[in-house]
């Protein structure tokens with residue numbers, strides 16, 4: 239026996255476990271709609287043209303591999319907060335944003351969670367119900383208590399705004415409210431501009447602290463501006479907040495682990511002190527972040543020609559997802575015209591929340607070799623036009 243023999247097997251990760259099961263399947267029709275990673279029409283991973291171009295320039299520049307400072311690459315940090323808040327941001331101009339380059343969205347959320355645990359003792363984080371599965375792990379492992387607020391309305395397959403506002407109003411002042419900046423995962427249901435205003439009102443009047451998770455800027459709608467609407471609105475209204483950013487999806491840099499945690503605050507001195515403490519948290523976890531992805535992102539954002547090409551490529555990726563959404567919708571309507579399938583085209587981003595229950599999901603996988611998460615979420619980024627009819631058949635079959 240080992241001194242560790244009492245350690246229990248951890249449960250499979252509900253999202254990453256789907257890919258493991260997919261790889262093991264020998265069914266030739268198998269389709270992986272579990273993990274949120276973009277695929278081409280041939281269902282192959284895609285490296286963006288701008289990423290290849292930036293990497294070529296980086297090789298030519300013959301950079302060294304020295305450690306970055308704890309907060310990361312200066313050019314990246316500057317570029318990433320501008321990308322988030324826009325060129326006209328007062329907070330950026332007035333140095334009121336503390337930015338730490340961190341390990342993609344997840345690592346950035348984790349540094350933010352540790353900061354909350356340390357400097358906002360007793361603060362509870364409110365997560366939307368449902369939310370990306372890892373949010374709960376991230377806050378729990380950082381020792382921060384989380385609760386849920388109402389978000390998704392099963393009956394309308396839309397936003398439960400009244401429930402959400404009521405829950406925000408019931409949260410104690412100083413609570414942290416996790417908000418998906420765009421393309422809510424897993425539902426694909428986002429607030430409208432009017433609804434964001436109502437959410438900002440509730441946050442403001444109740445003294446809550448928003449924590450935006452922006453994992454899909456530019457990837458959801460194809461427009462960096464549109465997808466940053468909510469954090470920019472909050473900044474204009476003078477609301478202080480945290481924001482985690484990820485370049486996994488919009489630059490396809492999944493494995494490079496590039497992202498940032500920002501604190502947008504009311505004065506420069508607070509931003510500087512916050513930055514110093516976030517650095518200290520990073521120092522004790524991983525010391526300093528990896529440089530490769532930061533150089534790629536900074537090169538693409540700061541070079542006008544690459545930036546323009548990146549916007550085109552995001553438009554292409556978002557466009558391909560919209561095309562398969564429409565095609566899936568048409569096929570579903572053809573197969574079962576009696577059911578209202580309009581939620582498929584109303585939802586935003588790479589996911590569709592189908593409403594399939596865990597038993598129906600099991601049927602999708604066992605009978606049709608369609609791999610997806612147990613909550614009924616499918617990633618449309620893993621769907622091709624050629625497979626739309628096959629998927630629609632399986633969905634209709636699983637619902638009946």
Ligand code: PLP
Nearest residue numbers: 274342343344370423453484486
């Ligand atoms: N937040 C949300 C809502 C996500 O959907 C994801 C990725 O699926 C992430 C954060 C973080 O991903 P990463 O750590 O690869 O940036």
